[in-house]
Structures are given as structure tokens and as C-alpha cells.
Amino acid sequence: MKREEILDGLRRSPKVDVCIIGGGINGISVFRELALQGLNVLLVEKHDYCSGASSALSRMVHGGLRYLENGEFKLVQESLVERDRLLRNAPHYVAPLPTTVPVFDIFSGLGNGIVRFLGLSRRPSRRGAVAIKAGLSIYDFLTRKRALMPRHQFRGRRTTLAKWPALNPDIKSSATYFDAWVSHPERLGIELLQDGLLAEPGAMALNYAELRRMENGRYCVEDRIGGASVAVEPALIINATGGWIDVANRTLFSQEARPAPLIGGTKGSHLIIDNAELRDALADHMIYYENEDGRICILFPYLGKVLVGSTDIRVDDPETVRCEAEERDYILQSLAFVLPDITIRSEQIVFRFAGVRPLPASTDSFTGRIPRDHFCTVLEPSEGGPPVLCMIGGKWTTFRSFGELAADQALEKLGRRRRVATTDRPIGGGRAFPANRSVWLAQAASGKGLSAGRMAELFGRYGTDAEAIAGFIAAGRDTALPHAGYSTRELQLLIRDEAVEHLDDLLLRRTTLAVSGELSLDMTDAVLDLLAQEKCWTQGRRAGERDRFLTLLNERHGVDEDMLSARNEPRSTECDTTAKSG
Ligand SMILES: Cc1cc2nc3c(=O)[nH]c(=O)nc-3n(C[C@H](O)[C@H](O)[C@H](O)COP(=O)(O)OP(=O)(O)OC[C@H]3O[C@@H](n4cnc5c(N)ncnc54)[C@H](O)[C@@H]3O)c2cc1C
Structure with missing residues (x-):
């Protein structure tokens, strides 16, 4: 459905079951969930889909090894389950990633980890081999039944430096385990959205649009492209605006009824570096390392370049965040610590990006210790009008389970029942994913009259959707x-x-x-x-x-x-x- 058709449809019939505000990965996920259950659902995104935190992630699809030291076992377990589901449901964009942790100490971090777990200290400290071993053993234990990827493995100093000669020679050993990465997170968001749109004719989505509360307590959708303002009557609103939740709530409630702050976001920035020596030094692994200040940083080959990050800085307004010069310097300094002999020239930084982690409001002095889990809160406006279900927190990795949780709460609120589960539902070009890629490519290329090379390029970008795209190109x-x-x-x-x-x-x-x-x-x-x-x-x-x-x-x-x-x-x-x- 085109924009004008959606707006005309709303003019004719303004009632919708649910209006979701925020088209990041979590808003899109709950949109797909509700559309699949047959609900008349409208999504409005102020900018473009997946243009906030959902385009600024480290691109890791992971359990979150470091959340173990905060005692977030449930979150790690759920994330590992979702990681493994994504490896199956979106194999065109999500792939295993061997991850190596350089270890600089043997025992440190263990006592501190226990102390932190008991809530006696919040300060980050160096993680030694024993603490890392404990974390990776828990990781292996949590995934033992599915065992999609190899178990962790330790290497001594000599074998580590033989494989990664550029690593800081002060290391004592290294540990390698497997997580996953996502190559095209924003495209995956679009494919999820399309899944929802195709599932239910009453499902509608508009980017560059906002929901506003009018003077009379009713709501309207403001189209930021055409300038129209159209009344809409949702039975429930879902606020899925991530780092903007409190800002968005201000537009949904009158001043007197405004809820207490829910979010305390932190900004994170990344650099994309074009340096062949750096890329080759990684030997196709992610290096998951601890900077000198105890913060975890990451570094891995990304689309022929290297992705490095990130920072963790409290911010109030996600609207204008960008990677500042001090953040660039911090990231480059962390790189110089782990790979001391590799020099990065400023013109080799070919792109930078920043986003705001939608973390629950917290007074913790160390941002790395703020819980990464997700939950929903329903706000019932005292002044009448539809309830507002707020989605708080959430990693990219857990978008499906978070969308499912929010959808179940919405269904309960509306007295509706779940019809379809998304646990094993392939996404976009992950559908009918071939076991034998070369046979698939050869057949598709000859069927559409494209060269094998062009077909492989399209497959790399769109998975099995490449066949339909090739058909359009050929026509x-x-x-x-x-x-x-x-x-x-x-x-x-x-x-x-x-x-x-x-x-x-x-x-x-x-x-x-x-x-x-x-x-x-x-x-x-x-x-x-x-x-x-x-x-x-x-x-x-x-x-x-x-x-x-x-x-x-x-x-x-x-x-x-x-x-x-x-x-x-x-x-x-x-x-x-x-x-x-x-
Ligand atoms: C630096 C960084 C690194 C990260 N790394 C990882 C990682 O490696 N792996 C992982 O799993 N997770 C990671 N995350 C977390 C993950 O990116 C986020 O948790 C996730 O993308 C949040 O998605 P969201 O949909 O809740 O928020 P967003 O993607 O921010 O979406 C919110 C949307 O709401 C829109 N909006 C705001 N106000 C309004 C309004 N009034 N009306 C309509 N729309 C509105 C915004 O434009 C935005 O598009 C990282 C996050 C950051 C910032």
C-alpha cells in the first residue's frame, strides 16, 4: 500500500486495534507479531525505519558474555536462544563469528565479578583467564543442547601470537568462542516489516510520520512527507521509540498526566576502518578485548573493512548523536592498546556511526553495569484515552522475543488470541535457504538469464529474495x-x-x-x-x-x-x- 492509500484508508476508517510508534527493530518486531495475529495495526516512524539504535549496533548477534558478570543469566540464555534462531531464520544476514578474547591476567576479575554479583561494587576491573573461562563454560552450558557452533577453546601465549602476531605481546593467553554477527541489520528490519504487511491487509506502516495527541485528547497521524494530518483512533498505543520513549510520552500525555522517566540511554560510537593490515591481522575473527580502563571493545572484519567500537556515554536526547572527536580518539587508543604496531591514518576512517542504547532509567555510576534486559510497562492515562504499552530496553539480538512479549501483553489487553508463532518463521531472503548454494545460484542465474557472478552478488545482498529481484532486473x-x-x-x-x-x-x-x-x-x-x-x-x-x-x-x-x-x-x-x- 502506498502512503496516500494508507492515509486515505485512515480518513475513511480511523479506528485501528494498535498504533505502534517507533520503527526500529523492536517496533517492527511487535508490528509483525500483531499483523500475523490478524490485528489491524498501524506503525508510524518519525524518521526512516531502523535509523536509530537499530542502525548503530556493533552488529553482534550474541548472548552477551559480559552480562554474566552483572548476573543477567536469564537475559544471556534468552539471547543465546534468539541468536541460534536467527542463524536458522535469517541465514542470509546472520552468520557465525569466531570471537577471540586476548587474556592479560590469570586470576584477576574473578573475585571482583563475585563481589559485583553480590552488589558490593559496580566498578569494572580486568578480567583474568579464570573469570573468562568461567563465563565461556556457562556459555557452552547454556547452548549444549543445540550445539550449533563449536565449544570454546583456550590457546597459550605462543600459539596465540603465532595466529595473531600483531596482538599486544603482553598477553598471557587467549580464548576463542563462537557468537554471530549481522551484515545488514537495517535490511532485516525492512524484511520483517514486509512480512507483517503481507500477512494482514489491515496492517499499515508509514515512515516519516508521527502520532500526536490533539487538544481534544484525540490522536492524529502527521505525515512529514505530504504534510497531511489525519485523525486516528487506536484501542492501544505501543511506544517502541527506544531511546526516545520519554520524549515520545510527552507527545502522548498532557503535561499533568506525564509519566515518570523510563529510559536512561547511553550513546555508543563505532568507526569503519579501511586498512588491509588491520583486517588481515584479525584472521577472520572478532577480537573482543578489554581496553586499559576495563571497558569491553570489539573489532571485526566487516564488508571488506574493519568495524571497531564502542563508547558508552550517558545522553539525554538521542536526536542528534554522532561520533565525536574524543570518541574517535578513545576508539583509536583502544586499538593501539590491543594491536600496538598497526597505525591507522585518519583518511582510513571511511565511516562512523553512533546511536543510543535504550537502557532502563538507572542511577548506576558505571554505564556498563546498567541492566540490558527488556520489559514492558502499561501506562493507563488518567485523562482517558487508550493505554500506552512502553517497550523498555532490549538488545537487537532479542528483537523477536521482545516483540513477542509486547504482542502477548497487547493481545491480552485487547482480549485477542495468538494464532501464529514466530519462533521458527524464516525472515525475508532467509526463506527456502539452499543447503547447496552453488547449485541454487547456477539454477537461478540460468532461469533469469543473469551471469553467475551477478546472481551471487544479489544473493549476498538479498538471500533467496535475489531470485525475484533478478526476475525484475531481467524484465x-x-x-x-x-x-x-x-x-x-x-x-x-x-x-x-x-x-x-x-x-x-x-x-x-x-x-x-x-x-x-x-x-x-x-x-x-x-x-x-x-x-x-x-x-x-x-x-x-x-x-x-x-x-x-x-x-x-x-x-x-x-x-x-x-x-x-x-x-x-x-x-x-x-x-x-x-x-x-x-
Ligand atoms: C552503540 C550500540 C551498540 C549496540 N550493539 C549491539 C549489538 O552488537 N548487539 C545487540 O544485540 N544489540 C546491540 N545494541 C542494542 C540495539 O541496537 C538496540 O537495543 C536496538 O536496536 C533497539 O531498537 P529499538 O527499536 O528499541 O530502538 P531504535 O532503533 O532506536 O528505534 C526507535 C525508533 O523510534 C523512532 N521515534 C522516536 N520518536 C518517535 C515518535 N515520536 N514517533 C515515531 N517514531 C519515533 C526513532 O526515529 C527510531 O527509529 C547496540 C546499541 C548501541 C547504541
Whole structure:
């Protein structure tokens, strides 16, 4: 359904069972859950889908080894179950990740971990081999029945340095265990959304839209694209705005009825680094290490580059967070500690991103100790109107179980029953995932008349959905784009089917062009031309979009126009040469 059809539908019939505000991974997850149960559900997202914390994660799909020292065993167990489900349900985007912990001490951390567990200290301390061994044994124990991945293994100093010669030589040993990573978290969000939309004709979703409480206590949806304001009458509201929960509650309740703060978010930033020596030094492992101040940092190969992070800083307003210079310096310093001989030049930082962890309100002085678990709270407005179910906390890894929990509470509130479970439901291009990839690729390529290489590229980006995309590409006139891996028909399909409203939706979230540091200025302009043509934009609107995108990329992601120009393919000088020689 297109935007105008959704808004017209609401004008005709404003009653909906549930209105979800916030289209991050948790809002989308509960949307899919409720749509699958046949509810008339409306999702409104103020910006683009998965543009908040859900695009800023470390891209780990994990149990959370370090949450064990906070005593969060239930959360770790649930996260490991969800990690393993994602490996099965979204194998096109979620894959195992061998993770190595360099160990600098033998005994330290154990006593402190117990003391912390007993609530006697909150301070982080160095984790020694015995503490790490204890944590990894619990990890293995919790996954012993499924055993999808190998158990942990310790290496002595000599064998560790033989495999990772660039590691800080002060290490005493290392431990390797398996977790998982997600390559395209924002795309997975879009696929979940589409699953919900396809399941129920009464399910509707709008990005760039907000729910507002009007003077008369009723609600309306404000469309930030077309400017319309349309009344809506939800029986229940779900506030899934993550780090914005308290800000959003201010727009849902009158001043007198405003609830107490629920969230105390912390900002985290990451860098994407293009340095082959660094990438090769990792030997395809994540290095999960403790910085000198006791904070955990991570480092792993990501789309041909290296992802490094992160910081943990309290913030009040998630709206304008970005990776600041001090955070960049902190991350680079942590890198210099773990891999001392590798030098990173500033131009090798090809992208940076930041987001706010939606953590429950807490007065803990050490941000790393704030509980990472999730829960729901229902607020009943004293002034009348629908109840507001707030989703608080939550990791990316547990989006399905958190969405399920919120949906069950919503169903109970509305007196409805669950019809469909999502535990074993494949997501998007994870459906009918082939056991034998090369056979699948060969068949799909010949069926659609595309080269095997192009088909493999599409499969890498969309899983088994690649077949339908290849069909669309083959059915029309396709043209190459400046980035050799993409073509006009492929991007046209994303524009038409995936609610693309701005250039940044396409370049930052529907594709990995920007985050992978591969986006050039020529590619930006070529994609903008395509988008302007699809949307029938005027020259003025086109210029405005270009400005919006370049400003966003510079201010939020540290990529300026010169960096983009430097990535342009060198233009052929053949004509000039001929002219001169002639
Ligand atoms: C630095 C960092 C690293 C992390 N690493 C990991 C990791 O490796 N693994 C892991 O499992 N988890 C990780 N997380 C946690 C994970 O990213 C988040 O828990 C998860 O993405 C939260 O999703 P969400 O949908 O609740 O919030 P968000 O993704 O922030 O979504 C909230 C949405 O609400 C929208 N919104 C706000 N106000 C309104 C309004 N009034 N109306 C409509 N919409 C509104 C926002 O635009 C936003 O899109 C990390 C988080 C951070 C910040």
C-alpha cells in the first residue's frame, strides 16, 4: 500500500486495534507479531525505519558474555536462544563469528565479578583467564543442547601470537568462542516489516510520520512527507521509540498526566576502518578485548573493512548523536592498546556511526553495569484515552522475543488470541535457504538469464529474495551504475517496494554503500538521478535532497564531499590524449 492509500484508508476508517510508534527493530518486531495475529495495526516512524539504535549496533548477534558478570543469566540464555534462531531464520544476514578474547591476567576479575554479583561494587576491573573461562563454560552450558557452533577453546601465549602476531605481546593467553554477527541489520528490519504487511491487509506502516495527541485528547497521524494530518483512533498505543520513549510520552500525555522517566540511554560510537593490515591481522575473527580502563571493545572484519567500537556515554536526547572527536580518539587508543604496531591514518576512517542504547532509567555510576534486559510497562492515562504499552530496553539480538512479549501483553489487553508463532518463521531472503548454494545460484542465474557472478552478488545482498529481484532486473532495460556492483533496475525495485522517501534511505539503509565506505560522489549523483526520476522530483527538490544527504553524511558519519570525490573511478583521458597526439 502506498502512503496516500494508507492515509486515505485512515480518513475513511480511523479506528485501528494498535498504533505502534517507533520503527526500529523492536517496533517492527511487535508490528509483525500483531499483523500475523490478524490485528489491524498501524506503525508510524518519525524518521526512516531502523535509523536509530537499530542502525548503530556493533552488529553482534550474541548472548552477551559480559552480562554474566552483572548476573543477567536469564537475559544471556534468552539471547543465546534468539541468536541460534536467527542463524536458522535469517541465514542470509546472520552468520557465525569466531570471537577471540586476548587474556592479560590469570586470576584477576574473578573475585571482583563475585563481589559485583553480590552488589558490593559496580566498578569494572580486568578480567583474568579464570573469570573468562568461567563465563565461556556457562556459555557452552547454556547452548549444549543445540550445539550449533563449536565449544570454546583456550590457546597459550605462543600459539596465540603465532595466529595473531600483531596482538599486544603482553598477553598471557587467549580464548576463542563462537557468537554471530549481522551484515545488514537495517535490511532485516525492512524484511520483517514486509512480512507483517503481507500477512494482514489491515496492517499499515508509514515512515516519516508521527502520532500526536490533539487538544481534544484525540490522536492524529502527521505525515512529514505530504504534510497531511489525519485523525486516528487506536484501542492501544505501543511506544517502541527506544531511546526516545520519554520524549515520545510527552507527545502522548498532557503535561499533568506525564509519566515518570523510563529510559536512561547511553550513546555508543563505532568507526569503519579501511586498512588491509588491520583486517588481515584479525584472521577472520572478532577480537573482543578489554581496553586499559576495563571497558569491553570489539573489532571485526566487516564488508571488506574493519568495524571497531564502542563508547558508552550517558545522553539525554538521542536526536542528534554522532561520533565525536574524543570518541574517535578513545576508539583509536583502544586499538593501539590491543594491536600496538598497526597505525591507522585518519583518511582510513571511511565511516562512523553512533546511536543510543535504550537502557532502563538507572542511577548506576558505571554505564556498563546498567541492566540490558527488556520489559514492558502499561501506562493507563488518567485523562482517558487508550493505554500506552512502553517497550523498555532490549538488545537487537532479542528483537523477536521482545516483540513477542509486547504482542502477548497487547493481545491480552485487547482480549485477542495468538494464532501464529514466530519462533521458527524464516525472515525475508532467509526463506527456502539452499543447503547447496552453488547449485541454487547456477539454477537461478540460468532461469533469469543473469551471469553467475551477478546472481551471487544479489544473493549476498538479498538471500533467496535475489531470485525475484533478478526476475525484475531481467524484465526491463538495465543500466550499469558507477558502482559496478549495482544497476538501475535493482535500485528501482528497492525504491518502489521498500518505502524509500529520501536519498539517505537508499544509500544508508536499503544498501550498505555508505557504511562499507564504498560510496563515491559519482554514485551518489547517479542514484539521486534515478530516485528523482522515480519520484518525479523537480530540480529544486533534487538539489535539496543532495544537500540533505551530503550534510547528514558529513555531520553524522564524518564523510565529506572530498572523501566521496576521491572514491570516484578515474575518468578516461583517452580523448585528450588523442587530441594531443593528433
Ligand atoms: C552503540 C550500540 C551498540 C549496540 N550493539 C549491539 C549489538 O552488537 N548487539 C545487540 O544485540 N544489540 C546491540 N545494541 C542494542 C540495539 O541496537 C538496540 O537495543 C536496538 O536496536 C533497539 O531498537 P529499538 O527499536 O528499541 O530502538 P531504535 O532503533 O532506536 O528505534 C526507535 C525508533 O523510534 C523512532 N521515534 C522516536 N520518536 C518517535 C515518535 N515520536 N514517533 C515515531 N517514531 C519515533 C526513532 O526515529 C527510531 O527509529 C547496540 C546499541 C548501541 C547504541
